[in-house]
Amino acid sequence: MTHDRVEEYLKRAADAGLGTLDESRALGAVYRVSRLAEIFEHHQRTSLGYSQYSLEETEVLIVLLFGEGLNFTPKQLADAVFVSPANMTAKLSRLEEAGRVERTLNPSDRRSIVVKLTEQGRADATEAFQRLIAHADGVMSPLTDDEVAQFSGLLTKLLMANGDDAGDVAES
Secondary structure, three states: OOOOHHHHHHHHHHHOOOOOOOOOHHHHHHHHHHHHHHHHHHHHHHHOOOOOOOHHHHHHHHHHHHOOOOEEOHHHHHHHHOOOHHHHHHHHHHHHHOOOEEEEEEOOEEEEEEEEEOHHHHHHHHHHHHHHHHHHHHHOOOOOHHHHHHHHHHHHHHHHHOOOOOOOOOEO
């Protein structure tokens, strides 16, 4: 392993009397996860660098691809990609103008709208998802398959313990 900046900072804090290394292990782990998320997001944006869409717009296309046959409202999509409803409206307008999604009245509640992929949106989402798979494989390549499974399980456990949920599920 190369230089571990977090371990160095924790040692400096301990040397300054700000707590022991054992007391700051949780902080180190949280910082590492946060830093790793930043690095992953940067690599994700880089892997999608070909795209005319923002990362969040690409995520919208992928969520719709996974949910084909379901009725996603703009609010549900906003929750799924962690943006505000107003921000989602702008993203959907851009995707609709580009011919990637269409907004229609919700067949089960005509007071609301649902968002569907167009054929071009489906093709773009499929290509983006394939690029993300290749990206994830590359990022996780230092780990064995068992380590990836263990890491994923631990992250899931932490996410669930800290209130992460998928939000509203789309209607079928």
